[in-house]
Every structure is written in C-alpha cells, then in structure tokens.
Amino acid sequence: MAAPDARLTFHGAARSVTGSAHLLECGGRRVLLDCGLTQGRRKEAFEQNRRPFIEPRSLDAVILSHAHIDHSGNLPTWRRLGFKGPVFATPATRDLCDVMLRDSAAVQVRQVELVNRLRREQRKNLFEPLYDEGDVARAMDLFRPVPYGRRVDVFPDLRLTFHDAGHLLGSALCQIEIGSNGSARSLLFTGDLGRKNCVILRDPALAPPPDWVICESTYGDRRHPPCETIKDQLAEFVDTIRRRKSRLLIPAFTVGRLQTLVFYLHQLHEEGRIGNVPIWVDSPLGHRATEVFREHPECYDAEANAFFLRGREPFSFERLHYAQSIDDSKKLNTQKGPLVILSSSGMCEGGRILHHLAHGVEEADNIVLLTGFQAADTLGRKLQQGLSPVNILGRPYAVRARVAMIEALSAHADSDEIVEYFRESKATPSRVFLVHGEPPQPQALEARLREDLGWSRVDVPAPGESVVLE
Ligand SMILES: [Zn+2]
Numbered sequence: 186m187a188a189p190d191a192r193l194t195f196h197g198a199a200r201s202v203t204g205s206a207h208l209l210e211c212g213g214r215r216v217l218l219d220c221g222l223t224q225g226r227r228k229e230a231f232e233q234n235r236r237p238f239i240e241p242r243s244l245d246a247v248i249l250s251h252a253h254i255d256h257s258g259n260l261p262t263w264r265r266l267g268f269k270g271p272v273f274a275t276p277a278t279r280d281l282c283d284v285m286l287r288d289s290a291a292v293q294v295r296q297v298e299l300v301n302r303l304r305r306e307q308r309k310n311l312f313e314p315l316y317d318e319g320d321v322a323r324a325m326d327l328f329r330p331v332p333y334g335r336r337v338d339v340f341p342d343l344r345l346t347f348h349d350a351g352h353l354l355g356s357a358l359c360q361i362e363i364g365s366n367g368s369a370r371s372l373l374f375t376g377d378l379g380r381k382n383c384v385i386l387r388d389p390a391l392a393p394p395p396d397w398v399i400c401e402s403t404y405g406d407r408r409h410p411p412c413e414t415i416k417d418q419l420a421e422f423v424d425t426i427r428r429r430k431s432r433l434l435i436p437a438f439t440v441g442r443l444q445t446l447v448f449y450l451h452q453l454h455e456e457g458r459i460g461n462v463p464i465w466v467d468s469p470l471g472h473r474a475t476e477v478f479r480e481h482p483e484c485y486d487a488e489a490n491a492f493f494l495r496g497r498e499p500f501s502f503e504r505l506h507y508a509q510s511i512d513d514s515k516k517l518n519t520q521k522g523p524l525v526i527l528s529s530s531g532m533c534e535g536g537r538i539l540h541h542l543a544h545g546v547e548e549a550d551n552i553v554l555l556t557g558f559q560a561a562d563t564l565g566r567k568l569q570q571g572l573s574p575v576n577i578l579g580r581p582y583a584v585r586a587r588v589a590m591i592e593a594l595s596a597h598a599d600s601d602e603i604v605e606y607f608r609e610s611k612a613t614p615s616r617v618f619l620v621h622g623e624p625p626q627p628q629a630l631e632a633r634l635r636e637d638l639g640w641s642r643v644d645v646p647a648p649g650e651s652v653v654l655e
Contacts, residue, residue: 190210190211190212190213190653191209191211191363191653191654192209192211192651192652192653192654193207193209193372193399193618193651193652194207194208194210194238194650194651194652195207195618195620195650195651196208196238196648197219197221197223198219198221198620198621199620199646199647199648199650200622200623200627200645200646200647201621201623201648202255202403202621202622202623203221203222203223203224203230203255204221204224204230204233204234204259205219205221205250205376205620205621206218206219206220206221206238207219207399207620208239209372211342211343211363212342214245214246214340214343215239215243215244215245215246216244216245216246216247216248216339216361217244217246217248218248218359219247219248219249219256219257219374220247220256220257220258220259220260220263221253221254221255221256221257221258221259222234222254222255222257222258222289223255223259224254224255231315234259234262234315235262235315237262237263237266241263241264241266241267242266242267242268244263244268245340246270246271246272246273246339246340247260247263247268247270247271247273247327248272248273248274248339248345248359248361249272249273249274249278249282250356250357250358250359250374250375250376250377251278251281251350251355251356251357251376251377252277252278252281252282252285252353252355252356252440253285253353253377253440253441254285254286254289256376256377257274257278257282257285257286258285259315260272260282260286260324261289261290261315261320261321261323261324262316262320263324264320264323264324264327265320265323269327270326270327270329271327271328271329272327272328272329273329273337273339274328274329274330274331274357275330275331275332275333275347275356275357276330276332276355276481277354277355277477277484278355278356280355280477280480280481281353281354281355281440281474281477282325282328283321283477284440284470284473284474284476284477285470285474286321286325287318287321288470288473289321290314290316290317290321291318293315293316293317294314294317294318296314297312297313297314300312331345331347332347332483333349333357333390334346334347334348336362339361342363342364342369343362343363344361344369345361345362346360346362346392347359347360348360348389348390348391348392349386349387349389349390349484350376350377350378350379350389350390351378351379351380351383351387351388351389351390352376352378352379352386352389352596352597353377353379353386353440354385354386354441354444354477354478354481355481355484356376356377356386357376358374358375358376358378358389358390358392359373359374359376360373360392360393360395361373361374363654370396370397370654371395371396371397372395372396372397372399372654373392373395373397373398373399373400373612373614374399375398375400375401376401377403377596377597377621378400378401378597378598378602378603378606379597379598380412380596380597380599380602381412381602382412382413383412383445383596384412384445384448384452384486384489385444385484385486385489386484386485386489387484387485387486388486389598389606391606391609391610392610394610394611394612394613395614396614396615396616396654397614397615397616397617397618397654398607398614398617398618400603400617400619400620400630401597401619401621401622402603402619402620402621402622402626402630402645403597403621403626404595404597404598404599404600404626405600405603405619405622405627405628405630405631405633406600406625406626406629406630407600407626408599408600408601409595409599410593414593415449415591415593415594416449416452418591418593419446419449419450420453420458420459422552422554422589423450423453423459423462423523423525425552426462426523426524426525426550426552427459427460427462429522429523429550430521430522430523430550431524431548431551431552432522432523432524432526432541432548432550432552433523433524433525433551433554434526434528434538434541434542434545434546434553434554434586435525435526435527435528435553435554435556436528436529436530436531436532436533436553436555436556436565437468437527437529437531437556438529438530438556438557439468439470439471439474439529439530439531440470440471440474441596442531442556442594442596443466443468443471443474443475443527443529444474444475444478444500445594445596446527446556446594447464447466447500447505447527448489450525451492451499451500451502451505454502454504454505455502461504462504462523463504463506463520463524463525464504464505464506464525464527465505465506465508465517465524465526465527466505466506466507466508467508467514467517467526467527467528467537467538468527468528468529468536468537469509471527471528471529472507475500478499478500479500485499508537514537514540515540517541518540518541518544522550526541528541531556531557531565532560532563532564532565532566533563533564533565534563534564534565539564539577539578540578542564542577543578543580543582545586546568546575546577546582546583546584546585546586547582547584547586548585548586549585549586549587550586551586552587552588552589553568553586553587553588553589554589554590554591555588555589556594557594557595564576564577568584568588569590571588572584600629600633603630603633604633604634604638607634607638608637608638613640614640615642616642616644616652616654617634617642617643617644618643618644618645618646618652619643619644619646622645624645627645631644631645
C-alpha cells in the first residue's frame with residue numbers, strides 16, 4: 186500500500202517543454218522532481234522563475250533527472266530564497282550542473298545589466314538577476330551525488346534509485362519507492378528519455394515495472410530517422426566543403442549535441458573519410474562541458490570506451506582544435522577553407538556562431554548545418570525556413586549558403602521508441618502522466634499508449650494540476 190497522502194502536483198513542463206518541476210508530497214515531506222528554468226517570453230518566464238510555487242524553506246529535497254537547464258536551471262533561485270537541500274543527482278549531472286548553472290548565472294547577470302542600463306537613464310527602479318555566481322556556489326554545496334543503480338533513502342519510506350536514461354551524460358530515470366520495504370509502491374519519472382544506438386551514451390536502461398509513471402512526450406507525435414544515418418550524412422557535408430574548399434558552419438547545442446558531433450567527426454577522421462579538414466570548436470561553454478564528458482567515462486557505452494582501449498581519447502584528435510580566446514575565434518574568419526566550425530548557440534540566438542554566420546552565410550559554397558529543434562522567431566528558424574535576407578548582429582545578410590539539417594540528431598526518444606521502451610520493460614502502471622510536451626505531442630502519445638500497450642489511465646496534466654496517487 187502506498188503512503189495514504191502521496192500526492193503529485195505538476196508545476197512546470199505541463200503541456201509545455203521548459204521549467205520541468207513536479208512536486209511529490211508524502212508522509213509530510215515535500216520533494217521536487219527537477220527544478221528547471223522556464224524559458225520563453227522574457228518577462229513572463231522571469232516572473233515564473235522568480236516566484237516559486239511553494240515556500241522554498243518548506244521544500245525537503247530535490248531530485249534532478251539531468252543537467253539540461255530546463256530541468257536544473259532554477260535551483261540557484263530556490264537556494265537564494267531559502268531552500269537548504271539536499272539535491273540528489275548522479276555524479277555526472279552534478280558536474281555538468283556546476284558548469285551550466287555558472288554559465289546561466291553569467292547570462293542572467295549580463296541580461297539584467299543591459300536592461301538596467303536603459304532603466305537607469307529612465308530613472309526607473311533597477312532589476313536584480315534571478316541569481317548570481319554566489320547563489321550557484323551555494324546551490325552546488327547541496328548536491329548529494331548518487332551513482333546509477335544504488336538505492337538511497339531520501340527519507341524513511343521514500344527511496345530513490347537512478348537508472349541510465351541515455352539522453353545526456355549522467356541523465357537518469359528516477360525510480361522512487363514510496364512506503365515501507367515489502368509493501369512499497371513505485372513511481373518512475375523518466376526525465377528526458379534517450380534513444381537506442383546513439384553514440385557515447387548507453388541505451389536507456391530498463392527500470393523495474395512501476396505503479397505510476399511520469400513520462401516525457403517531447404516527440405510524442407514524431408518518428409526520427411535512426412541514429413545510424415547521422416555519420417554518413419555528416420561525412421557527405423564535410424566531403425562537399427572539402428571539394429569546394431569552403432566552410433561547414435554548425436550551430437551546435439553546447440551540452441550533449443556538440444560532444445556527439447565531435448565524436449562522429451573523430452570516428453570519420455579515424456576511418457579516413459574526411460581527409461585532413463581542420464575542425465574547430467569555438468564555444469567556451471562547449472569546451473568546459475567537454476571537460477566534464479572527459480571526466481565521466483563511467484557513463485560511456487562500449488563504442489566510446491573502445492577509444493580508450495586503442496589508447497585514444499574520444500574528444501581529441503589531430504585535426505580538432507578548441508578555440509580559447511576571442512582572438513582565436515576572430516582568426517577563423519581569415520582562415521582559408523576547407524574548414525569546419527562548431528559553435529554555439531544551437532538556435533543562432535547568441536554566441537560566437539553569429540560572427541561566423543555573418544562571415545559565411547553570403548557564400549554559396551558554404552553549408553550551414555542545423556543540429557536540432559529551432560524555436561519560433563529565432564535566427565535558426567529563419568534560416569531553416571529559407572528566409573533571406575536575415576538580420577545578423579544588426580545588419581541584413583543575403584543567405585546564399587546551403588542550409589541543411591540532420592533530423593536524426595535528436596536526443597529524445599520518439600513515439601515508437603517510448604512505446605517500445607515500456608513494452609520491453611513490461612510496465613503495467615495504474616496511472617500515467619505525460620509531461621514535457623507541447624500539444625498535440627502528449628495527446629498523440631496518450632493515444633499510442635492506450636492503443637499499443639492497453640494502458641487505460643493516461644493523462645496529460647494541466648499546469649498546477651494535482652493528483653493523489655492511489
Ligand atoms: Zn534534456
């Protein structure tokens with residue numbers, strides 16, 4: 186029997202994809218599953234992040250599924266407002282959070298400074314950033330790293346086990362057992378679920394069949410091409426710019442996607458399929474995140490580990506360079522092709538990629554390779570739609586370069602893969618809640634789970650909706 190007062194409330198990433206946060210209340214304790222940053226329209230998102238839905242001092246623990254900022258990025262705000270921990274996460278999630286939350290703090294401080302410059306002139310009251318680096322340092326002190334497969338007591342009658350989710354380095358499916366040993370029932374929170382046969386990471390691990398499930402549904406209505414197609418496509422793009430002596434510009438999401446691309450390029454280099462084309466990673470955050478990837482080989486799959494057996498390191502090879510300073514970055518503008526540049530941000534909304542696009546987008550021989558979802562109104566979306574001219578750093582540029590995309594690079598399971606995951610794990614939950622998806626994605630997945638697995642109680646909770654687990 187479950188604890189009689191076990192209750193779930195879906196505060197974030199309910200019918201949306203950012204701000205993941207689900208409150209589990211049980212036995213008089215409050216545990217937050219994920220503490221993500223809400224992104225989107227600046228003012229509304231800022232207000233939502235700044236005003237936690239419960240008094241932070243009354244929160245007893247946080248469990249983080251993984252380090253992506255929409256799952257971990259509001260933790261320093263809660264710390265600043267009085268949350269005292271603990272925070273349960275895998276060791277790799279902890280280390281990636283250290284890098285990502287510091288970067289997030291720097292971005293917040295910079296953005297508020299820009300807004301305040303104008304407000305100062307208008308003699309208006311000044312804004313404060315959501316959090317700064319000091320809040321991040323204090324939040325990092327609350328972490329309790331828990332490796333995959335180790336069961337720990339969060340509280341008496343509430344136990345946690347992480348299983349590899351295969352989505353990002355350190356990402357976890359969170360298995361939470363509620364009630365005393367022997368009569369406990371379990372809740373499985375998928376966080377973001379990864380895909381089979383992708384590089385670096387292992388396939389998602391099969392968690393024991395749970396009684397209740399909170400599952401993501403980002404691509405509940407989609408089918409991705411298989412991961413196996415990525416390498417050949419990438420080889421073709423590099424080969425094209427090699428023959429043309431031009432540039433391949435890759436706006437890359439810095440944590441996860443960037444390392445995946447470097448890994449594929451390393452394989453292609455070893456196989457002699459991309460010649461001696463120089464490859465540059467021009468992203469300070471990407472560089473720091475890659476260091477964390479280097480430090481956690483315990484998260485790698487057999488293929489990534491094979492690099493070590495050959496005496497190699499997956500994220501270094503002769504033709505690969507990491508640009509450190511702004512000067513290094515600027516020098517790339519005058520370097521003759523062929524040349525591959527991976528730089529952030531992934532949706533071309535900021536970062537050093539803007540300079541590379543400004544220098545390269547008007548050349549017909551160049552290729553711009555988009556590597557993931559491009560949100561509405563971003564420069565990435567405009568390029569994807571074939572718009573020209575586009576505005577880059579305040580100036581219009583005619584888009585003559587070819588704009589391409591590798592669809593299979595997604596790190597989220599699609600609808601077939603989610604159904605297959607639960608079929609394999611033999612789960613027959615009594616309640617299922619679909620989160621982290623914008624309509625119609627969760628509704629499409631709901632229909633698949635009912636039809637293909639015969640699950641009868643599948644819901645898409647509204648923001649703030651609360652349910653008693655029974
Ligand atoms: Zn994620």
